[in-house]
Amino acid sequence: MNATFKTLPVCLFLLLSARVQAAPPVAPKPGPTRSVSAPSDAERYARRCQSQTAQRIARPQGTMLWGTKRSWDPEKPTDERTSVLVSVALDAPRQADTGVTALRFDGGRLWAVPAPEAGATASDVVGTVLQGTSSDGKPVEVAICGAEPAADDPGRVFYRIEAWNAVAREWENPCVALDRSPAPRAFAVGGVWDASGAHTDAPGRLTFACENGAISKCIQWGYAPWASRDGQSLAGLHQACTRLARADYCGNGRSHTRQDTTIDIYDRLGVLERATEVTREWDPAKGSFEAAWAPDGATCLSRTRDGRALEGILQECPGRFQTEAADTREAGGETCTVRRSDVKPGAALLRNLSYGPPKAEPARVQ
Structure with missing residues (x-):
């Protein structure tokens, strides 16, 4: 050790170590003109990972379990045991590279299934959209936007993720931003935590822990x-x-x-x-x-x-x-x-x- x-x-x-600080946020890019109706799947996936929403700096009192936002509506009163994202499914991704049918979790990292012939790397999963769930059981799509080995342990990988905010109709980082971590990343961790803080092994599901x-x-x-x-x-x-x-x-x-x-x-x-x-x-x-x-x-x-x-x-x-x-x-x-x-x-x-x-x-x- x-x-x-x-x-x-x-x-x-x-x-948090200075080596693990998040990179400066990417300059906001204008999104497409919105219509009254919800965007199509193709439109929605094309807009992922573009940093369309400015980071919201929050200073919540008390510690968080998942490190995620409690609600997409900042004006809505929420309980500390709620989250916009509590787990994701690794099978049947909503969007993935050609030939990829699922993701696999092993040793703190995500791998594409089947693995590329040229050899698997952490970046193989970038761009994948997975089906997630919020604490109230509602579906939420999650896009993997980046994969970065931790500076102190290359075997651990930080993932930059975005979730589809159905209220604002935008992709948004679901992790709570703080002054020293304005663009927080997440670890992939096996299993699911419920509102009581109890952990359950759930094959095929994992938690993105901010x-x-x-x-x-x-x-x-x-x-x-x-x-x-x-x-x-x-x-x-x-x-x-x-x-x-x-x-x-x-x-x-x-x-x-x-x-x-x-x-x-x-x-x-x-x-x-x-x-x-x-x-x-x-x-x-x-x-x-x-x-x-x-x-x-x-x-x-x-x-x-x-x-x-x-x-x-x-x-x-x-x-x-x-x-x-x-x-x-x-x-x-x-x-x-x-x-x-x-x-x-x-x-x-x-x-x-x-x-x-x-x-x-x-x-x-x-």
Whole structure:
């Protein structure tokens, strides 16, 4: 493991390596004159991958799971557990190169089926349009507009994607843009995540996980679900990481964190180890134990990341945590305030430290 991954104080939204920054957006190109009726398939596919819509800079509070927009209508109230795109089907593409009948997912990459005679490359899938689905079950077409190997690991590929916005009748990047990632890309990840944050293996379907979402971030932090360490799959650690990244204590898809919150993650396999040195982002002396994590949420909780009272978490998922558990100490020596009675102390895959809530300033003597 590269030394840069051994300790990782993590800025939940914006701590991305400069090597992974998105390229500057392509200058907008004017689209064809629209008619009242919907464009034909041929017209729609001809307009893909042309950056017709200016990027919308969003600064959502709390972390995202998929990293995608919640709705194509920015004025419509939405729940944090909704998305314009949650999965795509790899068979029967709506548009593809001549002879390509499907795509195949393997090792974090997409491959054309059948493979070109000249040898397969990451760019073979560029231009393909796949059939996707939003969180409300509605169909949405997704175009693959680019494929770029990650700078720190050429085996991982970032995809530039666009989805057909049926409201604006344009192709649009479904990923939420942030200041440091104005044109976010996506990883292809096997399986599907539902609104509760649970992951299901779904043969023939995958998720495009945008750079600013927890699924993608956990891969960049070292927990690629298709990888293994010392013969053990990292899939469980990746899923636990998606819960940790969003402070999803109850395992119901609800986040309890704020943008730019810095944390320190460590695991029992040694992919990430507890930080011991002071950096610009993290001071170990100021951090304290927050929670231990399994794929379905927190197994024990010392305090909340955003400072809210523990009583609120207990009310959100009644019966999940016990305040009078016989053993309140974790295997690593950390002390829990509440713990799940149905999970053994050593079952947690990940643990994290975070800074406690800001202390109130002492009253001034008049």
